Amino acid sequence: MIECSGVGHVYAAGSPWAQRALEGVDLTVASGERVVVVGSNGSGKSTLAWLLAGLMKPTEGYVHLDGEPIDLTKRETAISFQHARLQLFRPTVASDIRFGMQLPDRTVDDALALVGLDPDQFRDRKVDELSGGEQRRVALAGAIVRRPRLLVLDEPLAGLDAPGRKALIDMLRRVHALANMTVVSVTHDLGYAALLGDRAVVLQRGRVASDSPVADVVRAYTPSTPSAPSAETAPSAETH
Amino acid sequence: MATATDLHLLRCLPRPSPLHRLWAGTKLVIVAAVGTAVVAKPTWAAQGVAAAFLGIAMLAAHYPLGALPRLPKWFFYVLGFGAFLAFTAGGKPYVHVAGYNLGLNGIEEWARFTVLGVIVLGLAIVLGATTPVADLPGAVDRLCTPFRWLRLPVDEFVAAFTLVVRAFPLILDEIRTLFAAWRLRRPELPRDMGVLRELHDALVTAVAASMRRARDLARAIDARGGLGRMPPPPVRIRVADVVALLLAGATIVAIVRL
């Protein structure tokens, strides 16, 4: 179980460039749950993703995984960045998935198949010859073989065409069903929220505006409603 | 924990100050000239003058202490180790402590060059803190005019400089992401040569990612029909610029004379 209590985050705190990204976020995610965080640009989604993955400590409040602060050395969390190339560390697909671990070929092939990449075709491909969507899937395969308890995805659908999006959504369903991981996805696109999670947390200017079953949110923000979160653009400029 | 963004390089202070109002070219010239003078003559007296100049500049910039770059701990460890090595070098002058004859020449040199580094970096930081990054390319373009008369490839240089300045925030962001990814995936084994290979892997990733970024950028530029050369904004020298230049001139004279 992951628990955020009174979480706030200010970048460059104490400097003239201090920038508040999150404020008073209380959020509990049960094991095996699929949550989607929705919000416009600058609403603090990526910041929340980094905090959940344990990559930063919040400047206020705490983020606990099963009652303890997240310890990166335990490898209980994994994250998929929008720019997946930055998380690939080896020249070929199989060697990257294996990075830093001793894994039998079978495990690598299974992970590739799980993310929808044919192992025979992709095992020895160079990561720099892959498309952005394929790189993202390789990064995910590399995350999954580590069996994290929590998988965080920052804008998993960004930059993908329609078939790519569908493949990624199907893949996330499979991963979730098979490994029963807790999956938190972040997206600015309300249209895809229902496909990425069962529960939607709406962020507005760094605060949780609503937390409810995803169907309710999609209904509440149908295009006729002027206050759809994706229509709101102004990032929070407050510093406290 | 200190991260790449905590360095606050090339970030303009949001609160305006007299230095913000100077032309970017004036500040570039002053930093280059005073910096060169003190590097050419790194005596204690010269450094004292340069440090005083830096202090005045920081006051004029309303530079708050919170804006100082936050350096990672290891930086200070390295610095401290350097001091230790310098100390062991010994040399004149000697002091007698508890029956030992200690040579202070090494440590004195180390201190002098450390202070020199701080002064030069400080000048650059004040420049960055009072100048919107977008103003730099135009000023560099203007300042390079004499080189144009010499038929040097100034336009290409300015275009490259513009790209670097524009890409800088992106690069910082990518370094941050790369480092985060590396922390999550770092192999458990190390404490041996493996560390070097890891570092190599991270570097290869950084290079590969930036090549892709550069290629995308190049395509975008081509699609728009090349960079072209925007006429730079006019040079604007005002009274404040003249005052700053005179003060810098006096500082340089003092550095050379002392």
Ligand SMILES: Nc1ncnc2c1ncn2[C@@H]1O[C@H](COP(=O)(O)OP(=O)(O)O)[C@@H](O)[C@H]1O
């Ligand atoms: N590394 C950073 N340094 C300073 N400010 C940042 C940084 N990352 C994000 N911010 C600021 O925090 C706010 C939230 O950003 P972010 O979490 O990236 O939002 P989102 O992912 O929803 O677009 C924005 O105002 C953004 O400018």
Ligand SMILES: [Mg+2]
């Ligand atoms: Mg984001």
